[in-house]
Amino acid sequence: MPGSYRQIDVALGDQAYQVSIGAGVRHLLPELVAATGARRAAVVSARPPEWTPDPGVPSIRIPARDGEVDKTLASVEELCRQFARFGLTRADVVVSCGGGTTTDSVGLAAAMYHRGVPVIHLPTSLLAQVDASVGGKTAVNLPEGKNLVGAYWQPRAVLCDTEYLDSLPRREWTNGYGEIARCHFIGAGDLRGLALTEQIAASVSRKAEIVAADERDTGLRHLLNYGHTLGHALERATDFAMRHGEGVAVGTVFVGRLAGALGRIGAERVAEHLDVVRHYDLPTALPEGVRATDLVALMRLDKKATNGLSFVLDGPAGAELVQDVPEETVLDTLEAMPRRRY
Numbered sequence: 001m002p003g004s005y006r007q008i009d010v011a012l013g014d015q016a017y018q019v020s021i022g023a024g025v026r027h028l029l030p031e032l033v034a035a036t037g038a039r040r041a042a043v044v045s046a047r048p049p050e051w052t053p054d055p056g057v058p059s060i061r062i063p064a065r066d067g068e069v070d071k072t073l074a075s076v077e078e079l080c081r082q083f084a085r086f087g088l089t090r091a092d093v094v095v096s097c098g099g100g101t102t103t104d105s106v107g108l109a110a111a112m113y114h115r116g117v118p119v120i121h122l123p124t125s126l127l128a129q130v131d132a133s134v135g136g137k138t139a140v141n142l143p144e145g146k147n148l149v150g151a152y153w154q155p156r157a158v159l160c161d162t163e164y165l166d167s168l169p170r171r172e173w174t175n176g177y178g179e180i181a182r183c184h185f186i187g188a189g190d191l192r193g194l195a196l197t198e199q200i201a202a203s204v205s206r207k208a209e210i211v212a213a214d215e216r217d218t219g220l221r222h223l224l225n226y227g228h229t230l231g232h233a234l235e236r237a238t239d240f241a242m243r244h245g246e247g248v249a250v251g252t253v254f255v256g257r258l259a260g261a262l263g264r265i266g267a268e269r270v271a272e273h274l275d276v277v278r279h280y281d282l283p284t285a286l287p288e289g290v291r292a293t294d295l296v297a298l299m300r301l302d303k304k305a306t307n308g309l310s311f312v313l314d315g316p317a318g319a320e321l322v323q324d325v326p327e328e329t330v331l332d333t334l335e336a337m338p339r340r341r342y
């Protein structure tokens with residue numbers, strides 16, 4: 001069983017759940033499965049079988065693969081067919097184990113199968129622990145774009161076992177720390193210098209507050225996209241050679257500069273963006289060879305951009321969504337960013 005661990009409440013009324021964070025929390029799985037009343041479990045895992053404890057009820061193990069390529073409607077259909085062949089009912093439970101792409105697509109399969117089966121996530125990457133597995137957004141990609149088909153489906157529980165992170169490659173740490181860095185500017189406080197479990201707990205805790213206030217992303221939840229508008233554009237402009245957390249890190253430095261250029265924050269706060277991103281050893285410069293005009297065109301496709309170019313920007317009252325930011329200021333700010341080869 002785990003030693004001491006943190007528990008964060010996601011206060012969503014009759015959909016409320018807890019996120020447990022710490023070494024060994026995966027061993028809470030059987031008691032959480034029992035709490036759902038499930039008689040059987042479908043365990044979908046992108047990790048070796050021993051990474052997921054026995055759920056304590058008859059189960060089927062379904063192997064999965066992390067990665068955007070498998071985040072498709074076809075893989076959701078295949079999962080649902082396997083659930084059906086196993087005889088899974090709405091009174092049973094689905095367990096997902098893997099990175100954010102796995103928790104996203106398994107979450108969507110759980111949302112759709114029998115119009116909704118309980119799901120418990122065991123995220124194994126830092127990115128999935130601090131962001132993707134919490135908050136109920138599930139989605140798959142279409143050839144036309146990322147995350148275009150999805151549903152809100154809150155999990156029954158999330159187990160962020162920090163032992164899963166022991167074997168994480170360096171770039172996966174960068175991926176997760178990009179999200180932790182942006183938390184500094186959306187009300188989580190200064191997480192530099194905290195132990196890893198505390199950094200994850202503080203990030204999840206801030207996300208839980210935001211999701212509890214705006215589950216369906218109609219206002220406050222936009223804050224979670226701090227640094228993401230440019231981040232997503234950089235991912236696309238580099239054909240995903242730049243990872244999500246790397247794009248968010250550069251995007252965070254950029255929105256600091258943009259907020260400064262618009263007179264929303266002073267020079268010290270602009271510099272704090274660079275300091276925080278650097279502290280986590282994350283990239284701060286735009287990649288060479290990507291044109292500012294192309295980035296602007298990509299940023300116009302952002303889902304939040306219902307009124308011109310939109311960014312979540314720091315300001316006197318904290319971060320907020322700012323619509324219709326002048327293109328010229330965006331271009332000038334991009335042109336002034338340092339460049340480097342990645």
Ligand code: GLY
Pocket residue numbers: 131132134135137217221224225
């Ligand atoms: N990852 C952003 C959100 O959950 O809203």
